[in-house]
Amino acid sequence: MDAAAILRPLVDAALGTDLPLRVECWDGSSMGSPDADVVVRFASRRALRRLAWAPNELGFARAYVSGDVEIDGDLLDALTRLEALADPERGPGVRVGPDTTAAVVKAVLRLGALGPPPRPPAEEIRLSGRRHARGRDAKAVSHHYDVGNDFYALVLGPSMVYSCAYFEQEPSPDYTLQDAQCAKLDLVAHKLGLAPGMRLLDVGCGWGSFVIQAARRYGVTAVGVTLSEEQAAFARAAVASHGLADRVEIRVQDYRDVPDGSYDAIASIGMAEHVGLSQLDEYAAHLHTLLSPGGRLLNHAISRRPGPPGDPKGDKTSFIDRYVFPDGELHPLATVVDVLESAGFEVRDVESLREHYVDTLRAWVANLEQNWDQAVRLSSAGRARVWRLYMAGSALGFRSNRLGINQVLAVKPGPGGDSGFPRTRTGLLAPAGRPER
Template sequence: MTETVSIGEAIESLMRDGLPVRFTAYDGSSAGPPDADIALHLKNERGLSYIMTAPGDLGMARAYAMGDLDILGVHPGDPYDAMTLLQSNLRFRRPSAAEALRLLRGLGLGHLKPPPVPPQEHLPRWRRTLEGLRHSMSRDAEVIGHHYDVSNRFYELVLGPSMTYTCALFPTADATLEEAQDAKYDLICRKLDLQPGQRLLDVGCGWGGMVRFAAREYGVRALGVTLSLEQAEWAKAAIDREGLGDLAEVRHLDYRDVVESGFDAVSSIGLTEHIGVRNYPGYFAHLAQRLRPEGRLLNHCITRPHNRHQETGAFIDRYIFPDGELTGSGRIITAAQDAGLEVQHAENLRPHYAMTLAGWCRNLAEHWDECVAEVGEGTARVWGIYLAGSRIGFERNEIQLHHVLATKTTPAGASGYPLRHTF
């Protein structure tokens, strides 16, 4: 006769140092300290099946997105405290084969049949590969749409009035998110040494924040391109609303399809993460060809603290950035140099991204009901754990954010760059 094992007993037996939170389950079992401020509650058998069939962050994310697992003691829009506690104190031990089999049988082998995945989940990478080459134009358009064509209203609520979905720059610790986003754009404009009448190309322009800022504050003629149709439509409306139509333009276009050249400057803010490391040579070569001699390129992207290959985690790959790839700033600089660009400056803004994410989490929590009404509770829950988890990653130096500034230096060595930085 098979021995029945309670869920709480199974969880507790797998913990090396005990549970840092209270855990309760639908079978009436529990584990962890009764007086804990934060608790996890597994509500049903489907949730258990998600966890058993996809151990790790993917199974937990599936159960949480479907509402089968609740995190109590924190707001679902900002579960930062719970995730920090779990990541700092959760230590699993590896059971023996016999013990693992006993737990599986005790919990019920029927739970090893995977339930349907949540609607927010993208295909696994191997399935995406069968349906199109990684980082082909068609596949890139599909995965960008998966993340960015959620709902412009949802992004307005989470990102705030700037509609800027990239790392801000906080001039002071108490600066607002909007002030920090303006400071980021201003720094990039100064690094690019933008002057009235110059031409700027912004690749992966999002909702046109950089395009509009550079046109409005620096008087440049700015062209932005994005693979997201919803972003392009929102940006065009914002340009018209702000009366910038004579200086600013946003197109629904792959950056590889930009044929104009002779730009004084190119900015790439949050695009490099999506293009694939093996495509860096073509990416930097294409951007270099868009520049006039002595023109400048500013590359702003999330990086790793090392230059080794590291696959993106299953949750991020399936739910947030399908096909996204990160590497270290060394690889970014090498690729830029190999494309014939002269790197003039590099800067790590890691702490600023943690502060940016904290601001987005606050916005999500403050506008939770409207966000849920806009995209559904499952998607809103996914965003809560994604933003909070990313904040922790930047705080712990698991990921970074680098600016790399380069010039299209001529064969004769003319870069147009001053003896010292002017920004």
């Protein structure tokens, strides 16, 4: 009997009999519609062994990253269909009961997939030491960001901005990711009220795109800090190429070690996700001390839905924690607002960009897939698969409202509680400086 016939009872027991995709096996057998747009391919029996030892998200991730499972077609569409099967409100639901367990055991035995757990792919990481200690945080950041600047350039495009873009128009050949990222940087600058002569701190500055745009278009002097040596090298070269070395400084420095306030404005764009719940109070308090009275903070961060936090030591079955953002922690929007106000900030504006992140991630996945062979040469096949899976999965999370992305604008009130803010939101979003185009 072929592999697909042996696996069919397992698939039926777990997902039901109406598959909206095609499953192919290492022996050439298959199940599901022959005309399906999405094909899930079990390239070897080892995929079953990975799933048998870790019958969860981590087992699937290991099988996909290692190449034991392949997915042809639109990955976001594939994950959407699989999620619909797994969600009892939208499909049959994944049924893990006695029938499923028996089907797993029978399939593994009949297909000769017994054996010790396969070694995890080289791209998997487990950190040691105290969570969110400076040294461990540096290793976590390095794991994610020191993949190679050329690799990131393929994925992010010429903007080199690794955070949610701001699509003022529908994505099209005439309105690209580059346009939307430029619009996002301008949006942050407007909310911060940047103007000539101001001093800006960019916490987690990445490849320097915001500090460069802030100095070039809005006339500020800026300091950008990152824990990634590769990002810093790229950012310094970019600063020099724009002739801004006298106005923009890039440091490899933990935000907790920034000593030289005061600043007129602080941007934290896609960095707070690396700050654990145990450190969030310190994060807000330190940024508050670095601002001058009347100074503004723009905190741009991914959020999770309200509810109790996960395991503070890390989810042992999480693909994201093992492969993408080790030690990353997402917080509900209400938690972030509460922490900022407890530190002495006044929160003045909150904006959700959730739908914008779906478009951003789709563009990044498209960039990766269009440059797949080069991405593999610059990193590894496993690393490219990690990025494809995590970006497509994240797009699904934002689209389904399991994840959010918010810009929280806060001020350190001046004497007598003065905020210095305009009376209207229209006034808030008007550029304070004179942008050079």
